[in-house]
Amino acid sequence: MLSKKTKYGLKALTFLAAQKGRAPVQISEIAKHENISQKFLESILLTLRKTGLLGSKKGKGGGYYLIKEPKDIPMTTVMRVLEGPIAMVPCVSLNFYEKCEDCPDEASCSVHKLMLQVRDSTLEVFRNNTLADLVP
Amino acid sequence: MLSKKTKYGLKALTFLAAQKGRAPVQISEIAKHENISQKFLESILLTLRKTGLLGSKKGKGGGYYLIKEPKDIPMTTVMRVLEGPIAMVPCVSLNFYEKCEDCPDEASCSVHKLMLQVRDSTLEVFRNNTLADLVP
DNA sequence: TTATTACCCTATCGATTTAATAGAGTAAGC
DNA sequence: GCTTACTCTATTAAATCGATAGGGTAATAA
Structure with missing residues (x-):
């Protein structure tokens, strides 16, 4: 059985990949759009950042963004x-x-x-x- | 991840399929040969019997046996x-x-x-x- | 420089599942 | 009728999962 962590992670990544630009997207926006507990999502995105799949930007206008192109x-x-x-x-x-x-x-x-x-x-x-x- | 139940069940079925005849094999023999907790194996074999994959025979000379041919x-x-x-x-x-x-x-x-x-x-x-x- | 925003980290907790164990019950065969 | 070996119920320890809480910290804009 696929864990919710994986399921949420996939949805979040897809959501980021579907963005027009590569501008940072706030956790809250992803959580809301994909129906995910925000706190749980935080830990998942953190994992993805540590692995090098995502980048993050702090402060106002911050959020998470893809580092590489989705096709890569x-x-x-x-x-x-x-x-x-x-x-x-x-x-x-x-x-x-x-x-x-x-x-x-x-x-x-x-x-x-x-x-x-x-x-x-x-x-x-x-x-x-x-x-x-x-x-x- | 494959559960131990499935793993043990597969091993037990393979062991039964490898027997020369279709004579009943005791739980204890299967458990010993495959390194499985006997009590745990009991419950697994019971499930397999209820589903119609295995037959069982009680009393002396009893045990579990395949009902169908392995290839079926x-x-x-x-x-x-x-x-x-x-x-x-x-x-x-x-x-x-x-x-x-x-x-x-x-x-x-x-x-x-x-x-x-x-x-x-x-x-x-x-x-x-x-x-x-x-x-x- | 200061306030705000939003990421970052640790700890905890209840619910569920898993694997194993114990013990009593029952049917078949010699 | 006694032994053997399957049958069933209940319990338990451990692990994992999903979620939550709460505070800390860094970056940005004003």
Whole structure:
């Protein structure tokens, strides 16, 4: 299940991408337009800024804005920042790999075999989509 | 993230599919072989039996066994029983559809658009795999 | 320089879910 | 009729999630 953090993050990014210019947009405006708890959104935008996806400007006329062009922001990046691993099990994760405690042998593990396919197909979707593709 | 319930369920099913005959296998044997808490496994196997994937036999020489041939058990069925919805958001789920509270319009929702693609590609993987494909 | 605006950070909290455990009950077979 | 092994209910500890509260700080305009 997609977390609300990811859901809200995606909506906020799309909203920013849909802006005409790259002028800062206030948190309150995004929250209002997308029906998101403002405080919760604050923490999400903060994460996105720390990761380098967003820039921010303080003071009057401040807010958040995209640093790169939407077409240059692949969904793989966004999803990993917001949701974490794309794989459903750590033992098939590219960026967050962990060995299973129980499983003695990955090569012969049925779960591993299936989830590897799921990871690959999901990854392909995220690689084929940039933020620009999400803007209506 | 895949729940342990699903993970254990998949391993148990694969173990049963790998048996030579279709003779009942005791819970304790499956639990031991797959490194699973026996009590937890009990509840999982019970679910699988109630859904019609497994049969059970009580008393001495009893246990659980597959009702159908592994090649006739698609992963879509197994995953829906164990993990629930395949979609990451209810608004793109085929079997567990729910409208989003916040979202005013699905057609123009960026999250909807992206998750629809993910659902489709994941579904294709599960449709292309039967339990027989998981046996090493 | 000063007031305001709006981002920044920490802490907390209730609700829910997950994984596991305990213990008693019941049906089948020898 | 006794053992075996499945069946069911209840409980619990831990983790996570979503949300909220409240104050701090930096940048900007006047």
